[in-house]
Structures are given as structure tokens and as C-alpha cells.
Amino acid sequence: MITTALIAIMVVMVIVLLRAWLGPSLYDRVLAINTFGTATVLAIAILGFYMQRPAFMDIAIVYSLINFIGTVAVLKLYRFDSLGHREEEKS
Numbered sequence: 564m565i566t567t568a569l570i571a572i573m574v575v576m577v578i579v580l581l582r583a584w585l586g587p588s589l590y591d592r593v594l595a596i597n598t599f600g601t602a603t604v605l606a607i608a609i610l611g612f613y614m615q616r617p618a619f620m621d622i623a624i625v626y627s628l629i630n631f632i633g634t635v636a637v638l639k640l641y642r643f644d645s646l647g648h649r650e651e652e653k654s
Contacts (some may be wrong), residue, residue: 565613569606574601593637600630 576599583595604627611619640646 564608568609572602572606572609576606589641591639593634594639597630597634599627600634604630 565633579595579599579602583599585641586592605622607619607623607626611617611623636646
């Protein structure tokens with residue numbers, strides 16, 4: 564059962580990478596990479612359960628936080644051309 568779940572996740576990862584490669588817009592590509600990160604978190608959690616290593620859940624949580632922050636940062640960089648605050652124009 565766990566092997567089937569891991570194979571299904573790997574198939575999803577391949578499909579998502581294909582979508583990231585062929586995506587017509589940046590938003591499609593970012594969504595695909597975000598989905599790839601989510602599938603990676605699921606794979607880490609399943610492997611941790613299978614190997615009876617609870618520390619893998621901590622790794623999965625940290626990876627999901629990095630995935631979320633990276634997605635927000637890329638989208639903000641694309642929209643505002645900067646990750647920091649813009650200085651207000653002085654008239």
C-alpha cells in the first residue's frame with residue numbers, strides 16, 4: 564500500500580514537472596513547482612511513516628514552510644520587481 568502511494572506521488576511529480584516545463588505563463592509554472600513541493604512533502608511524510616522515523620515529519624514541515632515562502636517570494640518578485648518595500652516617491 565505504501566509502495567503504491569509512493570508510485571502515485573512520483574507519477575504526479577513527473578506530470579507536474581511536465582506542466583512546469585510547458586506552462587504558458589509564469590503563474591502556471593509557479594503553481595506546478597508549488598505542487599511539486601507539496602508532493603515532496605507527502606513523499607517525505609510517507610517515507611517517515613514507513614521507516615518509523617518521526618523526525619521526518621519535522622523535515623516535511625520545514626520543507627513545506629520553505630516551499631510556501633519561496634512561492635510567495637517568487638510571485639512578489641514577479642509582480643513588484645522587488646522583494647523589499649518600495650520607497651515612497653517624494654514630490
